[in-house]
Amino acid sequence: MSQATYIKLWADTQRELDTMLQREREEFLQPQEDREKVWKMLATAYVRYLEIFRRLEASHAHLIHQQKRAAVRQVLDGVMGRLLEIKREMVALESSECHCMDGILLELQRVPEDIEIPIPEYFVKENLRVLQEREKYLQEILLNAGLLEEEPVRAMTLEEAIRVIQVAERARQGRARAAFMRRIYLEEKRQSKKQQKTTRINPDAAATCIQKVWRGYHQRMETEKLREEEMVFLGMSLPPEVEARSVLQKANVLQGEVQEREDYSFRQELREAEGSHIKETLQDEITQCFVECRHITGRFPDYPPEKTGGSKAIFIEKHPEQVAEELAGKKEAVKKEEKSRKEDKEEAKAQKAGKKVVDEGWKMSPSNFLSILEEGSSQYQVFWENRDNKSDFLQDHDPELIKGGEREEVEEEIRVQVDEVMQEKLLKVKQAVDGEIGPHGKKPGKGDKGSRKTPGKKKISELERDLTPDRTIDSLFQELAEEGLLIQVKNVNLSDYIGYYNCQRNILRETGAQPVPSIPEVRQLVALYGILPLGSQTVHENAPLVKSLLLAGPAGVGKKMLVHAICTEAGANLFKLTSSSIAGKYPGRDALMMMLHMILKVGKELQPSVLWIGDTERMFAKGAPKGEDELNFRRLAKLLPQFLRAVKPQDRVLLVGTTSRPFDANLGPFCKVYQKIILIPKPDYLTRFALWKHYILQGGGTLTKLVNLNCLAQVSDGFTQGHVVEVVHTVLTELRLLQMARKPLRTAEFVTALARHDPVYIEEEEAFQAWYAKTPLGKAWIATMAARDAEKEKAKKKGKKGKKGKGKK
Template sequence: MRGPGWDAASAQTLLRIRGPGLMEDITDEIHEWFVIWYNTLGHYDVFPAADLGGSVLIATGQTSTPQEYLMEKLEKEKQAKAKRQMMPPKPEPVKLEAPGWKMPQTEALSCLEEANNDFIRNWSLRDESDNPEQEEYLDLITEKLCHELQLEMREIVDELMRAELELLNKALLKDRARDKGKFEIPEMDKDMKKDTGKIRIQKKKKDILEDVAVEDLFNELLQAKIIRNYRVVFLRDWLGDLSYQNYEARRELRDYKQRLGEIKQLVLEYCVLPLISKETHRIAPLVRSVCIYGLPEAGKTLLANAICSEVGALLFDVSAPVLVGKYVGKEKQKRLIDMISKVARVYAPSIIFLDAGEKPWLKEVSPEEQYIQSRRFAKSFVKLVKGIKPGDQILFLSLSEEPQKAKVAFIKLHDKFIRVPTTDYNTLYMYYKNLLMKYHGVDRDIDVSCLAKMSVGIPLDFIRQAVEKVLSLRRRITLKFNPLKPIEIMNEILMYQYPTPEMVKALDKFEKRISLAKAKKKIRD
């Protein structure tokens, strides 16, 4: 239903706000397609025809890949060679049709399926009892307008990209003019030139899971404990103060280290907001994979659970201990990845979770962990991440305590890295204040500042356990005539074993390694 406020003016407003960003994203997408073809084959592919969808075919992966183009070219050369040698063609097997009358497919079936899919996607989970006046749903209207806007922007960008491709091909021919071998740029086939609506389309690969119901795949992953529950927490449960020095550093474009309060903003930006809906995932910058790393007990698992809880995601746990002894062999491994990919798209938003994320890419595996065979899924994970497209609402999320032990492929796999810092004074002061004031008998003027200074670098969860241990039921009974002293909590806090300086230096070194890799990538781009 279209509301009175959603007229041409609303569409123009949407065009003004989102149009430039959409054009930039579509242009980057097509440029990436150009680069892949040039880096692999040294030339560019034919741009898809407008009446077949144009760059929509590129975005949805329906055009040929460079490898498929080479296979097709070799096949044509073999057929031409066979014709020259006058080899008799192989007789085609005669297909016997089963006797009897078959009911033809009705033309209304596609309309019914489309209406059913629209109902499942947009209306099956809506509670109409809260909307007795049948007011319009603005999210549906916005999504439809955004989709129409994207198609309009794509047509404009396609025309510009066709002109750019023509100039690139001319420059390429000029560069290769002195080559000994004859250089040719791919063109449409002769029979395709007569009908401009025909281009070389990627042949759809046979899906081995096509005949298997998604519910059966879901149950199989559930029984294998790959799909599992998670503790429901939210980002509002993450306690951390912002750094005012970092605010000035950002304004002056200086390097700075994140604080716990800023980690929440990064997680929200990279992991939560893109997964809210298909439209936001399609429009937002594509983040396929994120690695959250830091010292032990820093709060990485809490952040992972909060991401899942915020968007109501389905969690696929592909950690090495979960997959021990399961799906052994290349065919079974491929089947598992295909199953996860299919189920994750149907039940989006989905999080593909990898704990101890560095293990599949370890440089050396210790003898104690060789039985886990953590490296056998490394290539499969790369393929899984590369298959994530805009609008899929899928995120590959890994946690790591020792990312410095992984190979370069581990860094290349992840689009973003978030380091969870140690606790700071401001955060600890707020945490102690909130934690101790929950107990009725604790003095309101207890020296929280002293506790915060003594606890810098100690995880919040360890502090919570220490306070709960000190303020046992027996001790709470005596608070009225024997007030709590900070030294009691300090004695328990000092039992914490700090990470070694080598561990901290290794993470600092890895952080610099990431910055260097990002700088090299920018130079290449």
């Protein structure tokens, strides 16, 4: 599609976003008492924001104009963050990570695929060159350390070499013979032309020759036209006008690439044209502020140091009247807090006494992204809504927008120079008027009375200190790779995790059972809590912060695949910690602290990064440790909370744990480390059908009537995705693929190989359910369901009493 199409898509999406913002101001700011109404509002907003997200991502991925992309990028990050905030409210309201969205989708006329989370392309594309260089450097380190084997070069046999030489020689002889025959043909043609020149041509024969040539040409053109129309009709080629658009689009892409390479800057022009005016204005404002301050306080103020922002701090300081108002406001706030505490105590006493407490209702939490969305919307209305895009054929830059951004940088440079001059002037004025010398206004002959108390410093943990000040990031990167703690990421996308919605889940939900997410919901949760915050710095800093994520499920359900998918989609480094990977390395607490420090330092410097802890239940195991390696691995459990405290909102570092036996661990410390827990189920019938079909075709197999996929999906009930992959690889060997032409695949081959594996039994599923019910979110779900059941019973009792009263009357 052309650039005009995506500009129109951006405009339509921006109007829809303005409508959503207006709706939020009207609905979400008012307290609501009806929980069903609140849930409907949140779910509707979630679906609509997802649609806006998908359209903005398409516009951002295909627009060439860099300033337009920057404007779309700001709104795109805001929509992603708003989605995470709404998801937090939905989880708090329902006490569950998976929600029943069927009714909302039906009302909005959407399909389940519309609530899939799209992954923005810019997560990887903007840093593609850096990621490729880093991957190449890691591969070289692993090869030199012997941790990665090079692909073996297969040597040719004598027969294969002779055959290659024969083929090349026959091709050479064929080309030589063709050239020889062409020379003979041209020679004969020249001889015939000479003979024709000697003989006189009849006019009728000449006219016939011309007609023959013209009719042949005309018929060839008609045939070519008919062939093109047929190809367009069959959908095998594009119409001419569409091809012309694609050529124009390619030209625009080339123009965009040139535009990306060029660095447009107007700093020098701004310094020459506006520098002197900016300097005079700043000096006048600072002088006026000093004079007013001396008039109020009786002395000139101290010049703020550069650490606090220099002259910027002068304009931030408030007048005495504003300070008095703030103090009065603080006193009122303290009184309100004391009053609320008294009310809380009274409510607690009333609950103990059995009295009813009035619930004020639900209210939306304050948002960090609505201001970003409103700013992006206003920027679009000012700069881009009424812009003439037809005249901007090359999608070139806008100089005024670039100047607006660089003007602030020029002002900051000039402000630093003005601060140096004004600081010297202030010292001279103080000495002449007030008789003060020195930067802090000390009078001569008087020293400081008493020693000033230094403010108490915040305690810094060991991981936040720089334990390796003399080492470079490259050396730490190399050491972690050589020790097997920094591994290569497998190129797996989140969409490769195949699965469909479980339609029977809503029936189980009505019975009060703990809801288990289906595979599409697992993809959504991984994208929301893992990929989106890691991919965007703005989202990570302002969204609800998730530092740790746990993937729990039976062996073979794809936990490792999801970890690699997070790193692939976000372009993140992958650090791996298991009991085997640190066996014999970093013994003792201090060495483990150093190891975590190196991981954290490299992860912050080369962010985004993922720290993956495999078999994490062994770190929190209940029994006594078996051996020194197990003890060393368990020591990490005490250091992980300190590691998470060292991860700040600006650090895109995520801790991901995987476990197939979470019920073997101590629940208390286990749940304290991992903020979000995603329980991954085994595949249902429809998912198993798709898995068998996908992996058989991917392995090179051919599906015929002899392969009954329905039967395979039914027989493999209870087996995981890993079982299906292993069975397909076992059956589709190289020898079996060669025999497929005369011996087609049969269902019995896969069933026989599947019978050698053990499925996930019901007892193991119940153990996962019982364990998840003991987690904080599981307990909240049980309490929520109990409260709803109590409300239903009260409503039934009221209804019965009402009927009895009517009967008596």
